[in-house]
Amino acid sequence: MRADLKTILRAIVDEIIKESDPYTCVREYVEKIPVLKNGDQIILVAIGKAAWRMAKAAKDSLKERIKTGIVVTKYGHSEGDIEGLQIYEAGHPIPDENSLIATKRILEVTSNLSEKDLVLFLVSGGGSSLFELPQDGICIEDIQKLTTQLLKSGASIVEINTVRKRLSKVKGGRFAQHVYPARIVSLVLSDVLGDRLDTIASGPAYPDSTTTEQVLEIIKRYNLKISKELMNLLLQETPKELPNVETYIVGNVQKACKVARDFLERLGLNVIVLTTQLSCEAREAGRFLAAIAKEIRNHDRPVKKPAAVIVGGETVVRVTSSGKGGRNQELALAFAVEVDGMDNLALCSFGTDGTDGPTDAAGGIVDGNTCEKIRKAGYSPQRLLDDNDSYTALKLADDLLVTGPTGTNVNDVVILIVE
Numbered sequence: 001m002r003a004d005l006k007t008i009l010r011a012i013v014d015e016i017i018k019e020s021d022p023y024t025c026v027r028e029y030v031e032k033i034p035v036l037k038n039g040d041q042i043i044l045v046a047i048g049k050a051a052w053r054m055a056k057a058a059k060d061s062l063k064e065r066i067k068t069g070i071v072v073t074k075y076g077h078s079e080g081d082i083e084g085l086q087i088y089e090a091g092h093p094i095p096d097e098n099s100l101i102a103t104k105r106i107l108e109v110t111s112n113l114s115e116k117d118l119v120l121f122l123v124s125g126g127g128s129s130l131f132e133l134p135q136d137g138i139c140i141e142d143i144q145k146l147t148t149q150l151l152k153s154g155a156s157i158v159e160i161n162t163v164r165k166r167l168s169k170v171k172g173g174r175f176a177q178h179v180y181p182a183r184i185v186s187l188v189l190s191d192v193l194g195d196r197l198d199t200i201a202s203g204p205a206y207p208d209s210t211t212t213e214q215v216l217e218i219i220k221r222y223n224l225k226i227s228k229e230l231m232n233l234l235l236q237e238t239p240k241e242l243p244n245v246e247t248y249i250v251g252n253v254q255k256a257c258k259v260a261r262d263f264l265e266r267l268g269l270n271v272i273v274l275t276t277q278l279s280c281e282a283r284e285a286g287r288f289l290a291a292i293a294k295e296i297r298n299h300d301r302p303v304k305k306p307a308a309v310i311v312g313g314e315t316v317v318r319v320t321s322s323g324k325g326g327r328n329q330e331l332a333l334a335f336a337v338e339v340d341g342m343d344n345l346a347l348c349s350f351g352t353d354g355t356d357g358p359t360d361a362a363g364g365i366v367d368g369n370t371c372e373k374i375r376k377a378g379y380s381p382q383r384l385l386d387d388n389d390s391y392t393a394l395k396l397a398d399d400l401l402v403t404g405p406t407g408t409n410v411n412d413v414v415i416l417i418v419e
């Protein structure tokens, strides 16, 4: 007898979080990368919200082969000392003085290296703010102001990083230039759709594919206020080739969707992964997945029952009201409204970092009873959706998914089951 659908979905969430844990991802890879297997001494540098766990895994695997190392992560994201490594916490999403202190220390320990030296570079989302040193002629305040403008502008992370990498001594491949002629092996936990390696943490050790024309377009598109000093820097090109880098993606939303797929296939369901690059309005995605659920229910299309549909990516929400919620909670509520009263189906939508919007929920697990439970509590599901109040709605239905901060970030995953 199959467990009830919402129990299955919760079990898949726990499996994804376990398999996407930065520690697990790094340990898996360190042991199979040839250049890390020979006896060379290694200098470890870890940046981003997952830096502490990635560094711990590398240290546990490579032990005394790590000659020295620096970790810089977001305030509250380190979990204690790691023998032989210096650990810094700094500002995110806006860089601060501690970002500068940590970055200067990283540049010190990776200066004057020879071709015999090897830098193991552990990269995760948040690195742009944590690993930062302004180009000559500008100061951290200039970068703080521009970052704030960019974050508020509605620009995508690709556009944001296209601009800010040009103002930095370490972004856009410049860190790899700094360590040259030493080799740099990067292990990357991807929090960017499509795994654009020159966007993740602004690609400090990856050839930059962006152009100054794109920068000018972005400045115009978002009407950014740019000083003359900044403009001079923005028009300087970034490194397009780097002879000393080797890059591995150790975790991403593709891997998370594969974990879900394997789990569901083991249960005997027919599974499809529709996309891992979903990026549209959250409520429209919810409605679209409801239409897919109905198609499977009535016509066994695009997949025969018992069916599962998996989607990865990151939706957006234009918040126009004062409600409380997140993009995953909003997607789930929109789905619930469309499948109101239908049985033998359920959907889960969650952020793999464990926090969906400014809430303590990771997302929601809903089915055909969700709306009835909201109505029984005296509220209108549609009205709560219209008010961007998905947290309240799912809390009333006891359909919030709460995992707590997971320590990883490989975007969002949505799983639909139709029996």
Ligand SMILES: Nc1ncnc2c1ncn2[C@@H]1O[C@H](COP(=O)(O)OP(=O)(O)O)[C@@H](O)[C@H]1O
Pocket: 316, 317, 318, 319, 322, 323, 324, 325, 326, 327, 330, 351, 353, 355, 356, 357, 358, 388, 389, 390
């Ligand atoms: N009431 C709300 N309902 C739905 N989405 C919201 C609400 N408030 C904020 N958001 C969305 O939450 C997003 C931030 O979510 P968060 O999970 O913190 O982002 P990330 O994990 O990608 O850093 C914002 O971009 C905003 O669109």
Ligand SMILES: O=C(O)[C@@H](CO)OP(=O)(O)O
Pocket: 093, 124, 125, 126, 127, 128, 129, 157, 161, 191, 192, 199, 200, 201, 202
């Ligand atoms: O550091 C960055 O540039 C981005 C993408 O990797 O991460 P976040 O959106 O968490 O700041």
Ligand SMILES: [Mg+2]
Pocket: 351, 353, 354, 355, 356, 357
């Ligand atoms: Mg989040």
